[in-house]
Amino acid sequence: MYHSILEAFRVENNKDVKWYVMADDDTLIFVDNLVELRGTYDHTKYYYIGTNSESIHSNAYISFDMGYGGAGYALSYALVEALASEIDGCIQRYKHLFFSDYISQSCSADLGVDLKIEKGIHQFDISGLLSSHPSSPLISLHHFDAIDPIFPSKNRSESINHLMKPAKFDQSRLFTYLSKHFPSKLSEETPPTFRPWQKSRPPFFMFNTRWLSNNPCEAPHVFFLESVIESNNIGRYHVVVTNYTRSSPGNLPICLSNGNPSANPIHKIQVFSPSTGRKEAGRIECCDVKYVAGEDTVDVKLSACMKGEMLA
Template sequence: MFCIAASLKTWKLRKPYIESWWEPNVTRGYVFFEEPPGEEFLPWPAKSPEFRVHEDVTKLDVFTRFNNPIQLRILRSVVETFKEADKDVKWFVMTDDDTVMVVENLLEVLAKYDYRKSYYIGMNSESVKSNVDFTFEMGFGGAGYALTYPLMEAIAEHLEGCLLRYTHLVSSDYIVSACVADLGIDPTFEKGFHQVDLHGDISGLLSAHPNAPFVSIHHMDTTEPIFPSKNRTESIHQLLRAAKLDRTRVLQQTICHHRPSHWSFSISWGYSLQIYESVFPRWLLKRPLETFLPWLPIAKPPFYMFNTRWPFDNPCEAPHAFFAESIKRIHNTEGEDEIVTTYVRKSPRNLQPCPLDGHQSAEPITKVQVFSPTTRNMEISDIGPA
């Protein structure tokens, strides 16, 4: 059951993010607002989650003690979601209205854990500064975090006392992490949740996605569109089309080499493809190209929770960049189903070919097709209770 923190001030802009992955009568939960939607939002569309209005937190005794009362409102929505839940709910997932989720991959990740026990699943930030300012031991709320029913029940029971202890903390997910820690539960980190405390072009990050199911991506309107030829909404739909055809493979990185031409290929399935005019080891290409900027310009290095590579103008090291244009399922001549992803060049590289002996130029290539065997998209029943 989802609890989505939102605001009417930004809902028009962010609604397409939520509607891109929300399935009416399949996904369940609520989007929470600070006040009832006005006429401009009504009638409420069926393709959006049901909305709820937060309780009036100004009447709570603890309200005046909070440094940031907005966070109190978000915290109370967590409890309100629990109160409206049926007993058959196994997991509660908290997230923001500028987050996109692949629900089937979320279910696959959560199915690894026993929902009858207390689990707190999420991921910390990519930004060292964000983790320092809050805590490294936290599932960040933008990326989304999941709580089992027993843990949610315990939080609801002890929330009032927890709020009194942590009025000085500055975010709702930080307070939740403190409350969970007081209950004796540590976070369990899963790499597929992406807070994206970054700015600019995050293609370098997504092109070197870890080999873990892609679950979520946050801060969609504070970064550039992830496909260079599309706007933000179009970009999300393009990525989710790939996830719909093969959610287990989307964004998973494959690295291979064509030694006769001295080329290296790095493929982020359904998203991007890079050709290097040199043979590079896999450990290097698994490091994201630093196409993005730190979340806070005042931060000092190290900026990120992972190693990166600098984008160089050296023609032997700079990749030819291609992005997914289309994806379709075909029936090949051998009678087998395949998925064909077509990647087109982003723009001319504007560099000379790699001058080393035997290294061929990839500049004439404008389009690359990748043929993948179909994998069975597991149904919920295949991956256990969730």
């Protein structure tokens, strides 16, 4: 794989090219988010962008400094140009390495270039998916053909196709989260409802987790994507309406924190987001929640946070 990127450079040698991106064929790439991410970097300078594995064991086995090729990594044109002229000597120095992405990291390091980590790139060396996601745009999902389907009553292929429906409308808001009872930072700390592929001793993961709780105010109510449509019937505005339905009856104990009603009766969540304009990268949006006690539907309207508004 590493040779292919350099061969492509040598054949084309096209200065209209700004980035070379490598990823495995079992990886979903969200191109709109990828393009926006690359636009934040200067391709005329040396950049090596990627991510570690989510599994500590995987990183310890190979390297904590490497951008995993499965999830995908990107090299700026300037860096590839420099690597192409030095590649033969580099391969001789690192002929003991068996992984092309490890060679990429090692050769880049010889030029003084370290990995720039982007959290939206996911290797997924875990069995299961994150229930929360960082504020970075979702760039890639590797090993999607090996993890459990993310939607009930759908196989892996059907789940991928279903996920791509909202991606066609707006990739900037994929995998964003909503939380009422947790401060924003705690919402990013994922309950460990998954496990690493390899058997090993803790700690397992390269991200923060929080203990599972029996507190009904902290226990999750799980809803799955049902449909997404664009509508112009909401006042004068065009919006994207995303519908989520509960996968199983809500039978958790009633949460009495701060007088909040139980979420058990809720069967459907409708999320309204702007149909034009992407969410600002690196920012979480605020929302207005409309719920009438006794009804089975909650309406959530996303909007940019006002000045000084806290996510807590």
